[in-house]
Amino acid sequence: MRIVLLFLFLFLWQSISAQQLRIGVLRRYSVQKILFAYDKGSYSIYGDSIHFGSILPNEFVEISFNSSGNLNLKKGATSLGEFKKVFLIQNNHNSSIALNTKSPVLKLRKYKDDFEITATAENLRIVNLVDMDNYLAGVVESEGGGKKELAYYEVQAIMSRTYARKYKSKHLEEGFELCDDVHCQAYHSMMRFTPKIDTAVQATSGVIMVDKAGKYADAYFHANCGGQSCLPEYVWNNSVPYLSTFKDTFCIYTKQATWTKKIPKGEWRNFLVSEYNYPVDDAVFGPQIYEFNQKDRLAFYVSPALGIPLRDIRMKFRLKSTYFSCHSEGDFVVINGRGFGHGVGLCQEGAMKMAKYNYTYEQIILFYFPGIYFENINSDVFFNQAAVDLSEF
Ligand SMILES: [Zn+2]
Ligand SMILES: [Zn+2]
Secondary structure, eight states: OHHHHHHHHHHHHHHHHTTEEEEEESGGGOOOEEEEEEEESOEEEEETTEEEEEEOTTOEEEEEEOTTSOEEEEETTEEEEEESOEEEEESSTTOEEEEEEEETTOOOEEEESEEEEEEOSSSEEEEEEEEHHHHHHHHHHHHHOSSOOHHHHHHHHHHHHHHHHHTTTTTGGGTSSEESSTTSOOOOSSOOSOHHHHHHHHHTTTEEEEOTTSOBOOOOEESBOTTBOOOHHHHHSSOOTTOOOOBOOSSTTSTTSEEEEEEEHHHHHHHHHHHHOOOTTOTTTGGGTTOBOOSSOOSBSSOGGGOOBHHHHHHHTTOSOSOEEEEEETTEEEEEEEOBSOOOSEEHHHHHHHHHTTOOHHHHHHHHSTTOEEEETTTTEEEOOOOOOOTTO
Protein backbone atom coordinates (compact mmCIF):
# COMPACT_ATOMS: atom_id res chain seq x y z
CA MET A 1 0.00 0.00 0.00
CA ARG A 2 2.82 2.34 0.95
CA ILE A 3 4.46 1.71 -2.42
CA VAL A 4 1.22 2.46 -4.22
CA LEU A 5 0.87 5.76 -2.37
CA LEU A 6 4.46 6.62 -3.15
CA PHE A 7 3.80 5.94 -6.81
CA LEU A 8 0.66 8.05 -6.74
CA PHE A 9 2.56 10.86 -5.05
CA LEU A 10 5.28 10.67 -7.71
CA PHE A 11 2.72 10.76 -10.49
CA LEU A 12 0.92 13.70 -8.93
CA TRP A 13 4.19 15.50 -8.35
CA GLN A 14 5.12 14.87 -11.98
CA SER A 15 1.76 16.24 -13.11
CA ILE A 16 2.15 19.43 -11.13
CA SER A 17 5.75 19.98 -12.18
CA ALA A 18 4.84 19.56 -15.86
CA GLN A 19 2.17 22.27 -15.42
CA GLN A 20 -0.67 20.16 -16.65
CA LEU A 21 -3.98 21.73 -17.45
CA ARG A 22 -7.29 20.19 -16.35
CA ILE A 23 -9.57 20.09 -19.39
CA GLY A 24 -13.20 19.00 -18.93
CA VAL A 25 -13.97 16.64 -21.81
CA LEU A 26 -17.42 16.05 -23.38
CA ARG A 27 -19.14 17.93 -20.56
CA ARG A 28 -22.20 18.91 -22.60
CA TYR A 29 -23.10 15.28 -23.44
CA SER A 30 -24.00 13.98 -19.96
CA VAL A 31 -21.78 10.93 -20.48
CA GLN A 32 -22.76 7.74 -18.56
CA LYS A 33 -20.32 5.18 -19.89
CA ILE A 34 -16.89 5.28 -21.54
CA LEU A 35 -14.21 2.88 -22.71
CA PHE A 36 -10.53 3.67 -22.73
CA ALA A 37 -8.56 1.54 -25.17
CA TYR A 38 -4.88 1.10 -25.87
CA ASP A 39 -3.43 3.42 -28.50
CA LYS A 40 0.27 4.14 -27.97
CA GLY A 41 2.72 3.68 -25.08
CA SER A 42 1.15 2.40 -21.88
CA TYR A 43 -1.19 3.52 -19.12
CA SER A 44 -1.58 2.49 -15.48
CA ILE A 45 -5.10 2.07 -14.10
CA TYR A 46 -5.98 3.31 -10.61
CA GLY A 47 -9.31 2.92 -8.80
CA ASP A 48 -8.98 5.41 -5.93
CA SER A 49 -5.44 4.54 -4.73
CA ILE A 50 -5.40 0.90 -5.91
CA HIS A 51 -3.21 0.10 -8.88
CA PHE A 52 -4.73 -2.42 -11.33
CA GLY A 53 -1.82 -2.84 -13.73
CA SER A 54 -1.66 -1.40 -17.22
CA ILE A 55 -3.83 -1.33 -20.32
CA LEU A 56 -2.14 -3.58 -22.85
CA PRO A 57 -2.71 -3.71 -26.62
CA ASN A 58 -6.20 -5.09 -27.34
CA GLU A 59 -7.31 -4.33 -23.78
CA PHE A 60 -9.75 -1.72 -22.59
CA VAL A 61 -11.22 -0.39 -19.38
CA GLU A 62 -14.86 0.53 -18.98
CA ILE A 63 -16.03 3.22 -16.58
CA SER A 64 -19.70 3.81 -15.93
CA PHE A 65 -21.77 6.01 -13.66
CA ASN A 66 -23.93 4.13 -11.16
CA SER A 67 -27.01 5.13 -9.24
CA SER A 68 -25.16 5.61 -5.93
CA GLY A 69 -23.03 8.31 -7.57
CA ASN A 70 -19.87 6.17 -7.77
CA LEU A 71 -17.99 4.72 -10.71
CA ASN A 72 -18.06 1.10 -11.81
CA LEU A 73 -14.67 0.09 -13.15
CA LYS A 74 -14.13 -2.92 -15.41
CA LYS A 75 -11.09 -4.22 -17.22
CA GLY A 76 -12.37 -6.10 -20.23
CA ALA A 77 -15.29 -8.16 -18.85
CA THR A 78 -13.86 -8.33 -15.30
CA SER A 79 -15.28 -6.01 -12.68
CA LEU A 80 -12.62 -4.29 -10.58
CA GLY A 81 -15.09 -2.72 -8.19
CA GLU A 82 -16.76 0.55 -7.33
CA PHE A 83 -14.71 3.73 -6.84
CA LYS A 84 -14.94 7.47 -6.26
CA LYS A 85 -12.13 8.30 -8.62
CA VAL A 86 -10.40 6.54 -11.52
CA PHE A 87 -7.02 7.65 -12.83
CA LEU A 88 -5.35 6.61 -16.09
CA ILE A 89 -1.73 7.66 -15.86
CA GLN A 90 0.75 7.28 -18.69
CA ASN A 91 3.78 5.14 -17.81
CA ASN A 92 6.00 6.86 -20.33
CA HIS A 93 6.03 10.24 -21.92
CA ASN A 94 4.19 10.62 -25.24
CA SER A 95 1.67 7.84 -24.68
CA SER A 96 -1.82 8.30 -26.04
CA ILE A 97 -5.13 6.66 -25.33
CA ALA A 98 -8.37 6.16 -27.27
CA LEU A 99 -11.62 7.33 -25.69
CA ASN A 100 -14.73 5.56 -26.87
CA THR A 101 -17.93 7.07 -25.53
CA LYS A 102 -20.68 4.45 -25.23
CA SER A 103 -23.51 6.40 -23.67
CA PRO A 104 -24.17 8.45 -25.69
CA VAL A 105 -22.31 6.92 -28.65
CA LEU A 106 -19.81 9.46 -30.00
CA LYS A 107 -16.94 9.45 -32.46
CA LEU A 108 -13.71 7.91 -31.17
CA ARG A 109 -11.21 10.47 -29.89
CA LYS A 110 -7.54 10.09 -29.01
CA TYR A 111 -5.78 11.99 -26.25
CA LYS A 112 -2.30 12.49 -24.89
CA ASP A 113 -1.33 12.49 -21.21
CA ASP A 114 -3.51 11.50 -18.26
CA PHE A 115 -7.18 11.18 -17.29
CA GLU A 116 -9.11 11.59 -14.05
CA ILE A 117 -12.70 10.40 -13.93
CA THR A 118 -15.11 11.18 -11.10
CA ALA A 119 -18.90 11.42 -10.85
CA THR A 120 -21.06 14.52 -10.74
CA ALA A 121 -24.65 14.28 -9.46
CA GLU A 122 -25.83 12.80 -12.75
CA ASN A 123 -22.97 11.78 -15.01
CA LEU A 124 -19.24 11.22 -15.47
CA ARG A 125 -16.80 14.08 -15.04
CA ILE A 126 -13.99 13.31 -17.49
CA VAL A 127 -10.87 15.41 -17.09
CA ASN A 128 -7.84 15.22 -19.38
CA LEU A 129 -4.75 16.21 -17.40
CA VAL A 130 -2.70 17.46 -20.29
CA ASP A 131 0.54 19.36 -20.87
CA MET A 132 -0.08 22.90 -22.11
CA ASP A 133 1.66 22.35 -25.45
CA ASN A 134 -0.15 19.05 -26.16
CA TYR A 135 -3.44 20.80 -25.38
CA LEU A 136 -2.56 23.76 -27.63
CA ALA A 137 -1.68 21.50 -30.57
CA GLY A 138 -5.13 19.89 -30.20
CA VAL A 139 -6.81 23.30 -30.03
CA VAL A 140 -5.01 24.71 -33.07
CA GLU A 141 -5.94 21.60 -35.07
CA SER A 142 -9.55 21.54 -33.85
CA GLU A 143 -10.07 25.27 -34.47
CA GLY A 144 -7.82 26.01 -37.43
CA GLY A 145 -7.82 22.90 -39.59
CA GLY A 146 -5.09 22.03 -42.05
CA LYS A 147 -3.10 23.52 -44.92
CA LYS A 148 -1.97 26.77 -43.34
CA GLU A 149 1.46 28.38 -43.19
CA LEU A 150 3.69 27.78 -40.17
CA ALA A 151 3.61 31.45 -39.06
CA TYR A 152 -0.21 31.36 -39.03
CA TYR A 153 -0.19 28.29 -36.76
CA GLU A 154 2.35 30.08 -34.55
CA VAL A 155 -0.02 33.04 -34.26
CA GLN A 156 -2.89 30.70 -33.35
CA ALA A 157 -0.76 28.86 -30.79
CA ILE A 158 0.19 32.14 -29.06
CA MET A 159 -3.39 33.39 -29.03
CA SER A 160 -4.71 30.07 -27.66
CA ARG A 161 -1.95 29.88 -25.03
CA THR A 162 -2.79 33.43 -23.90
CA TYR A 163 -6.48 32.51 -23.67
CA ALA A 164 -5.76 29.33 -21.71
CA ARG A 165 -3.60 31.23 -19.19
CA LYS A 166 -6.08 34.06 -18.82
CA TYR A 167 -9.23 31.98 -18.41
CA LYS A 168 -7.84 29.04 -16.42
CA SER A 169 -10.37 29.50 -13.65
CA LYS A 170 -13.44 29.56 -15.89
CA HIS A 171 -14.70 26.12 -14.77
CA LEU A 172 -13.03 25.68 -11.39
CA GLU A 173 -16.39 25.13 -9.67
CA GLU A 174 -16.98 22.15 -11.97
CA GLY A 175 -13.65 20.55 -11.06
CA PHE A 176 -11.58 21.51 -14.10
CA GLU A 177 -10.06 24.62 -15.67
CA LEU A 178 -11.31 24.86 -19.25
CA CYS A 179 -13.90 22.89 -21.22
CA ASP A 180 -13.26 21.33 -24.64
CA ASP A 181 -15.84 23.13 -26.77
CA VAL A 182 -16.09 26.63 -28.24
CA HIS A 183 -17.35 28.00 -24.92
CA CYS A 184 -13.62 27.98 -24.07
CA GLN A 185 -11.57 26.70 -27.02
CA ALA A 186 -12.46 23.72 -29.24
CA TYR A 187 -10.22 20.77 -28.28
CA HIS A 188 -11.56 17.62 -29.86
CA SER A 189 -8.58 15.33 -29.55
CA MET A 190 -4.82 15.37 -29.65
CA MET A 191 -3.16 16.82 -32.72
CA ARG A 192 -3.14 14.03 -35.30
CA PHE A 193 -3.07 15.26 -38.86
CA THR A 194 -0.77 18.27 -39.25
CA PRO A 195 2.83 17.89 -37.98
CA LYS A 196 3.37 21.58 -38.81
CA ILE A 197 1.07 22.47 -35.89
CA ASP A 198 3.33 20.64 -33.45
CA THR A 199 6.31 22.54 -34.85
CA ALA A 200 4.46 25.86 -34.42
CA VAL A 201 3.51 25.08 -30.80
CA GLN A 202 7.08 24.04 -29.94
CA ALA A 203 8.64 27.03 -31.72
CA THR A 204 6.50 29.45 -29.69
CA SER A 205 6.56 27.46 -26.45
CA GLY A 206 5.81 29.76 -23.51
CA VAL A 207 5.04 32.85 -25.63
CA ILE A 208 1.91 34.79 -24.67
CA MET A 209 0.46 38.24 -25.42
CA VAL A 210 0.37 40.82 -22.65
CA ASP A 211 -0.50 44.50 -22.38
CA LYS A 212 1.93 47.24 -21.38
CA ALA A 213 1.39 46.48 -17.70
CA GLY A 214 2.18 42.80 -18.25
CA LYS A 215 -1.46 41.61 -17.89
CA TYR A 216 -2.79 38.85 -20.17
CA ALA A 217 -4.27 40.35 -23.33
CA ASP A 218 -7.60 39.38 -24.86
CA ALA A 219 -6.70 37.80 -28.18
CA TYR A 220 -9.86 38.77 -30.10
CA PHE A 221 -10.22 37.43 -33.62
CA HIS A 222 -12.72 37.27 -36.48
CA ALA A 223 -12.84 35.81 -39.99
CA ASN A 224 -12.36 38.93 -42.15
CA CYS A 225 -12.30 42.64 -41.26
CA GLY A 226 -13.40 43.81 -44.73
CA GLY A 227 -10.35 46.03 -45.16
CA GLN A 228 -10.50 48.02 -41.92
CA SER A 229 -10.34 46.80 -38.34
CA CYS A 230 -13.11 47.86 -35.98
CA LEU A 231 -12.60 49.71 -32.70
CA PRO A 232 -13.60 47.55 -29.72
CA GLU A 233 -15.73 50.39 -28.33
CA TYR A 234 -18.02 50.10 -31.38
CA VAL A 235 -18.70 46.49 -30.43
CA TRP A 236 -18.55 46.35 -26.62
CA ASN A 237 -18.60 50.03 -25.51
CA ASN A 238 -15.16 49.91 -23.92
CA SER A 239 -11.80 50.64 -25.46
CA VAL A 240 -8.79 48.33 -25.29
CA PRO A 241 -5.40 50.10 -25.16
CA TYR A 242 -3.58 47.68 -27.48
CA LEU A 243 -6.22 47.82 -30.23
CA SER A 244 -7.01 50.54 -32.76
CA THR A 245 -8.59 50.93 -36.17
CA PHE A 246 -6.47 50.73 -39.33
CA LYS A 247 -6.65 49.66 -42.96
CA ASP A 248 -5.96 46.01 -43.78
CA THR A 249 -5.21 45.31 -47.44
CA PHE A 250 -4.25 41.67 -46.80
CA CYS A 251 -7.84 40.41 -46.61
CA ILE A 252 -9.68 42.37 -49.28
CA TYR A 253 -9.41 39.92 -52.17
CA THR A 254 -10.50 36.84 -50.26
CA LYS A 255 -13.80 34.93 -50.34
CA GLN A 256 -15.49 36.64 -47.42
CA ALA A 257 -14.30 40.15 -48.26
CA THR A 258 -17.66 41.32 -49.65
CA TRP A 259 -21.31 40.29 -49.42
CA THR A 260 -24.79 41.47 -50.40
CA LYS A 261 -28.14 41.00 -48.71
CA LYS A 262 -31.64 42.21 -49.58
CA ILE A 263 -34.16 43.03 -46.88
CA PRO A 264 -37.81 44.03 -47.46
CA LYS A 265 -38.18 47.76 -46.86
CA GLY A 266 -41.12 47.25 -44.49
CA GLU A 267 -39.02 45.15 -42.10
CA TRP A 268 -36.14 47.62 -42.15
CA ARG A 269 -38.38 50.61 -41.57
CA ASN A 270 -40.43 48.92 -38.81
CA PHE A 271 -37.33 47.99 -36.89
CA LEU A 272 -35.81 51.48 -37.06
CA VAL A 273 -39.04 53.27 -36.22
CA SER A 274 -40.30 50.97 -33.47
CA GLU A 275 -36.96 50.40 -31.73
CA TYR A 276 -35.26 53.78 -32.27
CA ASN A 277 -38.03 56.16 -33.17
CA TYR A 278 -36.42 56.92 -36.51
CA PRO A 279 -37.57 60.44 -37.55
CA VAL A 280 -39.25 59.50 -40.87
CA ASP A 281 -40.80 62.99 -41.19
CA ASP A 282 -37.54 64.86 -40.67
CA ALA A 283 -36.51 66.80 -43.79
CA VAL A 284 -32.88 65.68 -43.58
CA PHE A 285 -32.97 62.21 -41.95
CA GLY A 286 -36.37 61.03 -43.28
CA PRO A 287 -35.24 60.38 -46.88
CA GLN A 288 -32.05 58.66 -45.65
CA ILE A 289 -33.78 55.74 -43.93
CA TYR A 290 -32.68 53.34 -46.69
CA GLU A 291 -29.57 55.23 -47.81
CA PHE A 292 -26.33 54.92 -45.93
CA ASN A 293 -22.76 55.18 -47.12
CA GLN A 294 -20.02 53.82 -44.86
CA LYS A 295 -16.62 54.51 -46.37
CA ASP A 296 -14.65 54.15 -43.13
CA ARG A 297 -15.99 52.10 -40.26
CA LEU A 298 -18.61 53.91 -38.14
CA ALA A 299 -20.45 53.07 -34.94
CA PHE A 300 -23.92 54.40 -35.83
CA TYR A 301 -26.41 54.23 -38.68
CA VAL A 302 -26.89 57.46 -40.70
CA SER A 303 -25.90 59.83 -37.83
CA PRO A 304 -24.68 59.41 -34.24
CA ALA A 305 -27.43 61.91 -33.33
CA LEU A 306 -30.04 59.19 -34.07
CA GLY A 307 -28.40 56.74 -31.64
CA ILE A 308 -28.86 53.60 -33.79
CA PRO A 309 -25.82 51.34 -33.24
CA LEU A 310 -24.77 49.39 -36.33
CA ARG A 311 -24.15 46.36 -34.11
CA ASP A 312 -27.90 46.29 -33.28
CA ILE A 313 -28.81 46.30 -36.98
CA ARG A 314 -26.26 43.55 -37.59
CA MET A 315 -27.76 41.40 -34.86
CA LYS A 316 -31.39 42.00 -35.87
CA PHE A 317 -30.90 41.18 -39.57
CA ARG A 318 -28.13 38.62 -39.04
CA LEU A 319 -25.66 40.53 -41.17
CA LYS A 320 -22.12 39.23 -41.56
CA SER A 321 -20.65 42.49 -40.26
CA THR A 322 -21.45 46.11 -39.35
CA TYR A 323 -19.21 47.35 -42.17
CA PHE A 324 -21.93 47.94 -44.79
CA SER A 325 -23.58 50.60 -46.94
CA CYS A 326 -27.14 50.37 -48.25
CA HIS A 327 -29.56 51.84 -50.76
CA SER A 328 -33.13 51.44 -51.90
CA GLU A 329 -34.05 49.20 -54.87
CA GLY A 330 -37.78 48.66 -55.50
CA ASP A 331 -39.32 47.05 -52.39
CA PHE A 332 -35.95 46.19 -50.89
CA VAL A 333 -33.04 47.71 -49.07
CA VAL A 334 -29.92 46.37 -50.72
CA ILE A 335 -27.02 45.99 -48.32
CA ASN A 336 -23.49 45.83 -49.63
CA GLY A 337 -21.18 44.68 -46.88
CA ARG A 338 -17.54 43.96 -46.26
CA GLY A 339 -15.93 41.40 -43.99
CA PHE A 340 -17.27 38.71 -41.68
CA GLY A 341 -17.33 38.99 -37.89
CA HIS A 342 -16.93 41.83 -35.38
CA GLY A 343 -13.73 43.18 -36.96
CA VAL A 344 -11.81 43.54 -33.67
CA GLY A 345 -8.30 42.15 -33.23
CA LEU A 346 -6.86 39.53 -35.56
CA CYS A 347 -8.36 39.22 -39.03
CA GLN A 348 -7.87 35.51 -39.81
CA GLU A 349 -7.91 35.78 -43.60
CA GLY A 350 -5.53 38.76 -43.50
CA ALA A 351 -3.21 36.94 -41.11
CA MET A 352 -3.17 33.87 -43.38
CA LYS A 353 -2.20 36.09 -46.31
CA MET A 354 0.57 37.75 -44.26
CA ALA A 355 1.91 34.30 -43.37
CA LYS A 356 1.93 33.42 -47.09
CA TYR A 357 4.00 36.55 -47.71
CA ASN A 358 6.52 35.27 -45.13
CA TYR A 359 5.80 37.70 -42.31
CA THR A 360 6.76 36.33 -38.90
CA TYR A 361 4.33 35.66 -36.07
CA GLU A 362 5.63 38.78 -34.27
CA GLN A 363 4.93 40.95 -37.30
CA ILE A 364 1.46 39.49 -37.84
CA ILE A 365 0.37 39.86 -34.22
CA LEU A 366 1.81 43.38 -33.94
CA PHE A 367 0.00 44.41 -37.12
CA TYR A 368 -3.38 43.40 -35.69
CA PHE A 369 -2.63 44.23 -32.03
CA PRO A 370 -0.45 47.33 -32.38
CA GLY A 371 0.00 47.95 -28.64
CA ILE A 372 0.74 44.37 -27.60
CA TYR A 373 3.85 42.93 -25.93
CA PHE A 374 5.07 39.35 -25.88
CA GLU A 375 6.21 37.55 -22.81
CA ASN A 376 7.81 34.14 -22.57
CA ILE A 377 6.43 32.52 -19.44
CA ASN A 378 9.18 29.88 -19.50
CA SER A 379 12.00 32.41 -19.38
CA ASP A 380 10.30 35.62 -18.19
CA VAL A 381 11.49 37.52 -21.25
CA PHE A 382 9.34 40.51 -22.22
CA PHE A 383 9.70 41.68 -25.83
CA ASN A 384 8.10 43.86 -28.46
CA GLN A 385 9.55 43.85 -31.95
CA ALA A 386 9.39 46.90 -34.17
CA ALA A 387 6.08 47.29 -35.97
CA VAL A 388 5.82 46.01 -39.54
CA ASP A 389 6.66 48.34 -42.39
CA LEU A 390 3.76 47.89 -44.80
CA SER A 391 4.71 50.61 -47.23
CA GLU A 392 5.48 48.03 -49.93
CA PHE A 393 1.85 46.80 -49.97
ZN1 LIG B 1 -15.78 26.44 -21.24
ZN1 LIG C 1 -8.70 42.10 -42.57
